Amino acid sequence: MEMVPDTSNLDPIVLELGQLFADAGYELSLVGGPVRDLYLGRISPDLDFTTNATPDEILSVGKKWADSHWEMGRAFGTIGFRKRNHNLDVLLIEVTTYRAEAYDPESRKPEVAFGASLEDDLQRRDFSVNAMALRLPSLELVDPYGGAVDLAAGLLRTPGTPQQSFSDDPLRMMRAARFASQLGFDVHPDVRAAMTDMAERISIISAERVRDELVKLICGAHPRAGIDILVETGLAELVLPEVPALQLETDEHHRHKDVYQHSLQVLEQAAQLESGPDGPVPGPDFVLRFAALMHDVGKPKTRRFEPGGAVSFRHHDLAGAKLTAKRMKALRFDNDSIKAVSRLVELHMRFYGYGEAGWSDSAVRRYVTDAGPLLERLHLLTRSDVTTRNQRKADRLSFAYDDLEARIASLAEREELDSIRPDLDGQAIMAMLNLSPGPVVGRAYKYMLEQRMEQGPLDAAAAEAALRQWWSQQPESVPAPEAGEDAAVQEY
Structure with a gap:
C-alpha cells in the first residue's frame, strides 16, 4: 500500500519559514521525525529543518522572525528558534546546516562536517523512515532511501549499510529498539544482525544518552518489543544486564515460571x-x-x-x-x-x-x-x-x-x-516532658508514631497518657519532687 504524507496537518509557520529562507536565497527542508509523523497522522511537538545555509546565515535569516533563539548547538550546525503560531502555541524549531558526522572509535563525541546537499544529509540519518524530507515552500517530497515504503511495511532499515550507520553513531542501535517500542515496527534482519555483531560499540556512548533512549523505549506503546530486541541482540547485557539475567535456566521439572517472560508481561x-x-x-x-x-x-x-x-x-x-x-x-x-x-x-x-x-x-x-x-x-x-x-x-x-x-x-x-503523623508533635513532646531538642525527643516521637500506627488517632488526654507512660520507663526520666519535700534533700 502506497502512503502519502498528510501535509494538511502542517503548521502554516513551516511554509512561512520556508519562504523566508527561499527569499534569502537558501534551501530549507522539513526533515526526519516531523515528516515521518505526517505519514502516520501524528503531529510532532518539535520541528526539525535542514538547510544549505551556515549557522551564521541561519541566524541572520531567522533572528528577527523568531520570538527568541538559542545557539547551544552551533558547534553541530544547529540554531534553535521559538515562535508562537497563529493559535499562540509555542513551537520549538531547530534548523541545521547539511551535515555528516561520524564517531572516532575511541570517542563519545561526534566529529562534525557540513555536507553539500540535502541528499547527502539524508544519507547520514539513522533509518530510512527518518531520511525523508519536504522541500519548502514547494512541499516536494525527497525520499531517496524508500522511507515511505518502509513506513507502509512497518520496517526499520538504515539508508546505507547498518554497519556504517552504527559505526558512525552506535546509539542508533538503541534507537532501533526505541522505535520498535514507539512505532510497533519490525527491525530488518540485516539491521538486527549488525546490532548483534556491533553491540560492544555501545560502550563508547555516554550513560546519559543511553538513559534517555531507554526512557523513551520504556514509555513507548510497545515496550515489550523494544526490550526483547535489546536482549536478543546482546545490547541489554551492556546497558541493562539485570534484565537478560532473568532468563534463568528452567529445571527439568519446570518448578518455576520463566522470570524474563513474566517480567515483560508485568510491564x-x-x-x-x-x-x-x-x-x-x-x-x-x-x-x-x-x-x-x-x-x-x-x-x-x-x-x-x-x-x-x-x-x-x-x-x-x-x-x-x-x-x-x-x-x-x-x-x-x-x-x-x-x-x-x-x-x-x-x-x-x-x-x-x-x-x-x-x-x-x-x-x-x-x-x-x-x-x-x-x-x-x-x-x-x-x-x-x-x-x-x-x-x-x-x-x-x-x-x-x-x-x-x-x-x-x-x-x-x-x-x-x-x-500519618503522631498525635503529639516534637514541640508538644518537649513541652510536656520539659525537654530540650535532642535524641530523646526523637525517640519519643518515634514511639508516638508507633502508637498512631497501632491504635489509630488518639484524643489529647490519651496521647498525653501514652507519652507519660513511655517516659516513666526511660533512663533519662527523673521523678519530680513530691509536694512539700525539700529539693535539696531530694537531690541528696
Missing part, C-alpha cells in the same frame, strides 16, 4: 492499567513501567533449590531494590527517580501477606505509610504482578487486593492516611 499489564491525564497514574509513567520490568531482578541472586524440590527466591524484593538502584545510578538517573523505582521494587511483595492472612488496621496503615506518594503506583504494580494462568488463583488475588483497597479507603475516611 505490559502495568502500562495497560495506567490512567488518562486526569487519573491517579497518567500514562506513560516511566517509574511504574520500569519498576514493573525490574521488580524480579533480585531472583537470579536469591534462587535456591530447597530439599523438598521447591524453588525459593527469599528476599528477592530487597535484593532487587538494591540492584535497581545501582543500575539506575550507573545510568545517571536523578535521585528522585532512583528512590521511587527501587522503593516500588522493594514493596512489590508486601501485599501477599494480606492475601494469605489478612491484616490488622495497623498493618494497613503501615502499608500506606511505607508506600507514601507511590501508593497508587504500588496498587497498579501489585495487580500487574499476577500472570498466573490459573484463573481461580488470579481471581482470588484480585478479590484480595480489591478488599485491601476498600480497607484503605474506609480507613482514609476516618483518618488522614496519606499523611
